[in-house]
Amino acid sequence: MEPFGTTDTVFIEIGCSQENKAGNFVCGDTFLSHKNKNNSAYLSVLSDGLGSGIKANVLSTMTASMAMNFLQQNEPIVRSAISILNTLPMDSVRNVSYATFSLANIDNDGETTIVEFDNPSFLLFREKINIKPQKEKVLLPNSPEHRIIRISKLKLFKGDRIILFSDGVNQSGIGRNEYPFGWDNDGVEEFVQGQIDVQPDISAHDLAKCIVRQAIKNDRFIPKDDISCAVIYLRDPRRLLICSGPPFNNEKDEFLASTVDNYPGKTIICGGTTSQIIARELHRQIQIDLDIPIGDLPPSAKIKGVNLVTEGILTLGAVAEILENNPSLDSPPDNPAGNIVKRIRESDMIDLMVGTRINEAHQDPSLPVELEIRRNVIKKIAFLLEDKYLKKVRLQFI
Amino acid sequence: MDQKIIIKICVGTYCHVMGGYKLRELRQQLPEALQDKVKVEASVCLGCSTLKEKPQPPYAEINGKLMSDASLEKIIEELQKIV
Numbered sequence: 001m002e003p004f005g006t007t008d009t010v011f012i013e014i015g016c017s018q019e020n021k022a023g024n025f026v027c028g029d030t031f032l033s034h035k036n037k038n039n040s041a042y043l044s045v046l047s048d049g050l051g052s053g054i055k056a057n058v059l060s061t062m063t064a065s066m067a068m069n070f071l072q073q074n075e076p077i078v079r080s081a082i083s084i085l086n087t088l089p090m091d092s093v094r095n096v097s098y099a100t101f102s103l104a105n106i107d108n109d110g111e112t113t114i115v116e117f118d119n120p121s122f123l124l125f126r127e128k129i130n131i132k133p134q135k136e137k138v139l140l141p142n143s144p145e146h147r148i149i150r151i152s153k154l155k156l157f158k159g160d161r162i163i164l165f166s167d168g169v170n171q172s173g174i175g176r177n178e179y180p181f182g183w184d185n186d187g188v189e190e191f192v193q194g195q196i197d198v199q200p201d202i203s204a205h206d207l208a209k210c211i212v213r214q215a216i217k218n219d220r221f222i223p224k225d226d227i228s229c230a231v232i233y234l235r236d237p238r239r240l241l242i243c244s245g246p247p248f249n250n251e252k253d254e255f256l257a258s259t260v261d262n263y264p265g266k267t268i269i270c271g272g273t274t275s276q277i278i279a280r281e282l283h284r285q286i287q288i289d290l291d292i293p294i295g296d297l298p299p300s301a302k303i304k305g306v307n308l309v310t311e312g313i314l315t316l317g318a319v320a321e322i323l324e325n326n327p328s329l330d331s332p333p334d335n336p337a338g339n340i341v342k343r344i345r346e347s348d349m350i351d352l353m354v355g356t357r358i359n360e361a362h363q364d365p366s367l368p369v370e371l372e373i374r375r376n377v378i379k380k381i382a383f384l385l386e387d388k389y390l391k392k393v394r395l396q397f398i
Numbered sequence: 399m400d401q402k403i404i405i406k407i408c409v410g411t412y413c414h415v416m417g418g419y420k421l422r423e424l425r426q427q428l429p430e431a432l433q434d435k436v437k438v439e440a441s442v443c444l445g446c447s448t449l450k451e452k453p454q455p456p457y458a459e460i461n462g463k464l465m466s467d468a469s470l471e472k473i474i475e476e477l478q479k480i481v
Contacts, residue, residue: 311414364453
């Protein structure tokens with residue numbers, strides 16, 4: 001196992017924002033992303049269904065999930081695109097395909113393939129510079145309608161952003177005096193350039209949100225089409241260390257304390273004994289704030305240099321429950337567990353350091369069964385973070 | 399009395415589960431006569447697991463003296479004795 005916090009790898013953040021066409025309850029665009037566990041490639045699909053409403057939603061969902069399944073099976077991306085186009089029907093009246101799509105496959109080392117079919121062209125920003133990648137146009141075989149897919153092969157580096165959007169974005173504002181032909185690709189490019197100039201490290205999630213908000217504004221707050229934007233951003237990982245449990249051997253106490261003290265990121269300690277060990281080793285005080293409203297969980301505490309100190313097993317159990325039942329993580333409860341979840345949400349790479357010494361005091365048969373074994377709770381959290389939230393997780397038992 | 403009585407209540411897992419969460423109300427529950435004479439603090443663990451006998455949580459500590467099976471009533475009674 002690699003040592004905590006020393007490797008300088010790139011993290012791929014994927015953020016998406018969507019708005020329904022005015023009057024619709026569902027979005028006709030679908031965005032899916034997935035991290036392939038076998039080769040740690042990131043897969044993303046944005047599909048725009050013909051029209052809007054339920055029909056468009058079904059069409060785009062079908063297209064996107066089909067694409068995602070192909071890519072997850074390691075089917076080559078171009079062949080996947082061709083299979084989708086050959087399988088999905090055409091609209092008999094308009095003689096166009098039912099759904100457009102953009103597929104992106106980003107390898108662990110930045111090798112990227114993007115295949116587009118009838119979606120607005122993606123944007124690539126390298127730091128602050130807008131790059132126009134070369135695209136290979138391929139006329140689909142066995143396709144009488146001259147359907148063309150565009151293929152881009154790129155090598156991405158840290159600081160790169162790929163921006164995918166549906167035509168609801170570049171056609172927003174169409175017909176207005178300012179935008180007779182809509183916002184247009186040039187307008188979107190200019191806007192993104194402006195955002196990145198002002199805030200060079202804007203997150204994928206925030207940038208996607210800004211673009212969608214501007215498109216809604218262009219439409220005078222009554223969206224004329226479904227509006228979707230997804231941003232893929234390669235950047236330095238934001239790291240978080242969560243320590244829980246005293247080390248099995250107390251010779252390791254010093255190691256635990258110095259790991260916390262020297263960690264290149266945010267730090268959380270869960271557990272009374274653990275925090276006492278770290279405070280003792282670092283010669284610092286533990287301060288507990290009794291003014292926090294009394295809830296189900298014991299209060300959090302403060303140690304200088306540590307971002308958050310909480311009680312152990314009860315709080316971690318509550319964290320696991322939030323992660324399991326609240327997929328958006330948007331408004332975690334205002335308690336120690338909620339505070340941990342907030343930190344987790346703001347991090348990409350999470351190191352879990354778990355002490356394995358058994359707490360003698362917890363071996364009381366009168367204790368409730370909810371007091372689960374620490375290792376099991378942590379393992380559950382690690383699994384949820386990787387599987388559901390696409391975080392990079394490293395687990396170390398000491 | 400010049401020096402305040404320092405009382406620590408344990409907010410560790412074991413004590414919390416065994417009823418210690420109620421002790422956090424101590425400051426609000428103190429009789430008026432005691433309000434200025436007592437300083438309520440919290441501790442993440444008062445060390446019950448290192449005791450030789452079977453622990454009887456929740457624990458509190460009054461001026462350095464450990465009290466097992468603590469409750470609001472028991473603490474207040476003890477405080478009144480000291481004052």
